[in-house]
Amino acid sequence: MPQMHQKQPISAGIVVVAAGRGERAGASFEGPKQYRSIGGKPVIAHTLEMFRRWPSTTHIVVVIHPDDETLFANALSFVEDGADISTVHGGATRQQSVLAGLRALRGKDVTDVLIHDAVRPFFDLALLERIAEALSAGTPAVLPAIPVADTLKRSDENGAVVDTVPRTRLYAAQTPQSFKYNKILAAHEDAAAARKTDFTDDAAIAEWAGIPVKIVDGSVDNVKLTVKRDIAMADERLSLTALPDVRTGNGYDVHQLVPGDGVTLCGVFIPHDQTLKGHSDADVALHALTDALLATCGAGDIGDHFPPSDPQWKGAPSRIFIEHAAKIVRERGGTIMNADVSLIAEAPKVGPHRDEMRAKLSEFLGITIDRCSVKATTNETIGFVGRREGIAAIATATVVYRSL
Template sequence: MSYSAIIVAGGSGSRSGGKKQWMRLGGRPMLDWSVTAFSGALQIVVVVPVDDVIQATQRYGEAVTVVAGGSDRSGSVVNGLRALEAEDEDLVLIHDAARPLLKSSHIDSLLQTLKTQRSAILALPVTDSLKQGSDVVTGAPSRDRLWRAQTPQAFRYGDIVRAYKAWPGGPATDEATVAAAAGIEVALVEGDVRLHKLTYPNDFGLLEALMDKPVKQIRVGQGFDAHRWGDGESVWLCGIEIVHNQTLVGHSDADAGLHALTDAVLGAAGLGDIGDHFPPSDPQWKGASSDRFLQYAVDLVRQNGGTVINVDVTLICEQPKIKPHREAMRVRLAEILGVTIDRVSVKATTTEGMGFTGRQEGLAAQAVCAIEL
C-alpha cells in the first residue's frame, strides 16, 4: 500500500541534553534512522526547528521535504500535513524521530490494519502495576485495558487534517488524541519495546542495547606459494632471514611463507590475491620486502571492518631446517598481524623426497587465515 510519512523532530531536546535528532545513535544522527525506515514512502516530510531547516535540507537533499516546526507538537504536525501533496483517502504515517528503531514490519502492520480501519496506532499494553501519588502512594489504578501509545500513527489524510482543524487547542501529546476527539475510531496495533521513546540521556544506552547488532561472520582464507632455489647466501621465510647456501628466486624477496599468508588474509575477506595488488610486472616491487605485502593485506581487512583471528602457516621443504627459527617466525608474524603469538602457528614438513620440494628444486608454503567481519 502506498503512503506518505511525516517525521516530527521539532523539539528542543531540553530533557535529553540537546537537540536529540542530531545526537548520534549507533554512529548516525538519530533522525537518519527514521528517514531510512521510511524509504518506501511516496513522500517524506521532516519537521525540524526553524534553525535546523538548512542543516536538514543539506543532509537529506531531495529525498525529503523539510519544514519548520510549530510552537508545540500539534503545530509541528499541522505544518507537516500542509507540506504533503495528498488526497483525502491517501494514507499518512506520523512518527516521532525520538523513536529511531522503526522497522518495516511496524509500518507493514499499520498498513495492513488500514485496509479495514480508518486509523491505527502502535501501542503496548501496560504491564507494570500503576500507582497514584506524589511522595507516597495514594491509589492504585487498574492497568486493565490501558495501553502505552507509540508511533508511527496512521490515518487517512483528510481525516487527520479535519481532526486538527476541529481541535480546540491545548496540549495534544499524539495524533490519536486529536483523532479520537473528532470522533475517528483509532485501532490498536501491537507495538514493540524497541520503539521506546528517547527522552532522557540514559535512554541512549537503552536504545543502543535494543538495536539489532550486526551479525559477525567468521571467514576463512587459504594461500599457497612456491619458489625455486637459486644461488645465494640466505633465504627469507615468514619475515625472518635465514643463513643458507641458496636463496629463493622471485620478483620480490621471494618469501613464500609471507606470500602464502598474504593470499590467505586477502582470500578470507574476498579481496583478491597478492598478484592483484602487487603484480610482478610492476618494477616497484622488485626485491621488495614481503612483510609490506602482508601488512597491506591486514590493513585492508581492517578497513573493511575485519580483524584477524588466527593464522597457520606450513613450510614444505627439505632444507633449510625450520624448527630452530620457528619461534622467531611466530613473533614476527604476530607483530605484522597485530595479534598475540598464541594466534600464530608455523609448521614445517617434507614430502619424503617426492616432487619438486623433495628433489630440492624449490620450496612451497601454504597458509590458512581466519578473520572476523
Template sequence: MGIAAVIVAAGRGIRAGGELPKQFRALGGQAIISRVLARFLSHPQIDRVVVVIHPDDRSLLEETARGHLGNPKLLVVPGGGRTRQISVRNGLEALREQAPDLVLVHDAARPFVSSEQIDLAIREGLRSGAAIPGISVVDTVKLVDEEGTVVATPDRSRLRAVQTPQAFRFDELLAVHRRALQEGREDFSDDGALAEWAGLAVSVFEGDPSNVKLTRMEDFEQAEQRLNSDRTRLAVRLGTGFDVHAFAPGDHIWLGGVKIPHDQGVAAHSDGDVVLHALTDALLGALAEGDIGVHFPPSDPQWRGASSDRFLAFAAERVRTRGGLIDHLDATILCETPRLGPYREAMRTRIAEIVGIGIGSVSLKATTTERLGFTGRREGLAAQAAATIRLPEVGT
C-alpha cells in the same frame, strides 16, 4: 488503493545532536530513514508510502535513501512544516486524489518498527477506524504544577505510552486535520490526540517496547549497542536459486524488475523475470521455506501475469519476520541476447528497492554460454542466484 502510509520525516532532530537531522543519520551503517522506508515499502499490504520531508532535505534523502526513490510505491512530499501536525496534513493531502481506505502514520525516528506491528496496526485500524499502539507505564507518574509541586497521581494501570504507526480511516483523518486547520489548532503531538479532540473513538492496541523513538544522543548509542548485540547472536545462512524461461513471441522481457526491449518475450505464468525468481528462491532456500512454487503455485490463476517484485518482496519480508537480516544478493544472468550492460545498474537499483537493502549489497553479472546449450542457441535465458542472510540461532 486500499492502504497507505505517511512517514513523517521533516523534523530537525535538535535534541539528538549531530550535524544532520536524526532521520538521515546512520544507524548500523544504514540511514534511519532508509530503514523505515524499507520496512513499509516491502510490506505486502501497503499500496502507497508517502514520505514527508523538509523542503531543504531533498538532497539528504537522495544521499541516504537512493535505493528507494525509484520504487513506484513511494511518493516524496517536500511539505514538511514547522509542526508535526502540518507535515502529516500535507502528506494526507498528497493522497487525496487516490484516497486509500486506511492510512498509517509513522514517525521516521522509529527505525525498529516490526512487520508484526504494522500488521497489527492495519488489522486494528480496519476494525475500529482509529487505532494507536500503546505500552503500559511501569513507573508511577506524577502531575505537577508550574512550580513543580505534585497535584495528582494518575492510576498508572490506565496509562499508556503511545507509539506509531497509528492507523485511521483516511477520509476521517483528513477531515479532522482540515477542521483543526480551520480552527487554528496546530499543537497536537500525535494523530491520536487530534482524533480524540475531534470526537473520534480511538482504540489502543498493544505496542512494542522495542519500537523506540530515537530522540536524544543516548538513544542512538543504545540503538547501536542493540544492533551490535543482534548481530552477534545471528547465524549466517546461504541459499541458492535458479530459474529458466524459453523465449516466445513478444517485444520485451523483464529482468531484475526492469522492462527491457527485445525482439521476443518469454513463455511464463507470471512476468517471467528469471532474475527475481532466482533471487526469491535463494532467499527462501536460506530460510529453508521451500521454493517460489510452494508459496505462489503456477496452478493458482491469481498469479497469472503477476509482477515478480511481489514474490521477491514476500521472501525479503519473510526474512525480517523471522528476525533476520539480508546481507548480500548475487545473481548471474545466462543469455546470448539481449545485451544487458546498459541495464545493469537499473536492475541493481530496482532489486535493492524491492528487498529494502543498499545497492552495495546487490551484485549482478551477465554471461553467455559460448553458444552452447539452449541459451547458446538463443532459445531462452536463465539466471542463478545466491543470498546470504543472518537468522537468530536456534534456541535464542
C-alpha cells in the same frame, strides 16, 4: 452477515516530527537529540532510512525547527536516496508542527499518513506492515501500542500513594500513529480553529473528532529516546562491535523451451521463435531469485508458497512470486542489499534487454537499480541449453537482517 471491507492498496505520506528542542537529553554540541549520533549516524537518519525501505512510502515530510536547517542537511547526507525528502518548519507545539507537516502533504495524492517521532529509530518494517494491513482494510485511525506491564500507582500532590490503577486494557501508545489523510487533516484543522491545544498525541485528536481508533501490536523495541542515557544505550546497541547479520541465498531454476513467440525473463518479454514452458509465465530468472530471497530467512522455496498444482497460478506473472518473497524478507526484519541473476541460454540475446531487466528487478524488490545485476552466458552448444532445449538461471540475493 457483516459487510467486509475490500482491502485497498495505500499510498502513504510520512510526517516525521523533528522540531523539538529535547531539553531532557541535556545540551550537546551535536544539537537536539534527534541529531545526536548513534551507531555512527544521527538518530533521525536511522528513522528516515527505515521509512525509505518501506515500499508503501510515497512522500516524506520532516518537520524541523527553523534553527536546524544545517543540522538536518547533515543528517540527510547519511540517508540513501534522501534528495526528495522535503522539510517544513514546525510551530511552538508538537500539535502545531504536525499540522504543518500534514498541510505540506496537500496535493501529493496520498491516501493515508503515518505521523512519527523522529527520536523513535527502532521501529521496523513488520510494524509498518501491521499498520498498512489495518489501513488497507478501511480503518480510519491506527495506533500501535503495547500493553502496560508495570503496576500503576496514583499519588496525591504530596507524593503519597492514593490507590493502585488496574492495568487491564491499558496500553502505552507509540508512533507512527496512522490515519486516513483527509480525516486527520480535517481533525487537526478543527482543533486549531477551536483553539484546542491540550492533546498529547494525534490519536487523542482523532478521538476528540469522533474518529474510531484501532490498536495494533506495537513493538517493545520502538522506544522513544528521551534522556541522555537513552541515547547512550541506543549508541551501544548499534555499536560496530556487533556482528552484522548478513545472509546470502542462492536459487536455481530451469524451464524447457518449446515452439512459441517469445520468452519472459526478469519480467521483460523478448520476442523469439520459442517460449518457456511452465505453469506460470515460466520466468526462470524471477523463479530462481524468489528461491534465493526465501533462502535468506529459511522460508522454504517457491513451490511451498505457489504450488504448480494450484490452478490459480496458471499463466500468472512471476512478479507476484518475487514481490511475495521480498515482503516475507521485510516482515522478518530483512533489508535487501542486492540481487544478482545469471541467465544461461543460447538464445535469445539478453544484452539488449539487460537495463530494462535491471529496472524491473529494482521495481519488484524496492531497491535501487545499482543493486540489481543481470548477466548472461551461453553453454557453448553443450547439453540441453546448448541444444536450445531450455534456459537456466542462477540467482544470488544478499540480505541484512536487523539484530534484536
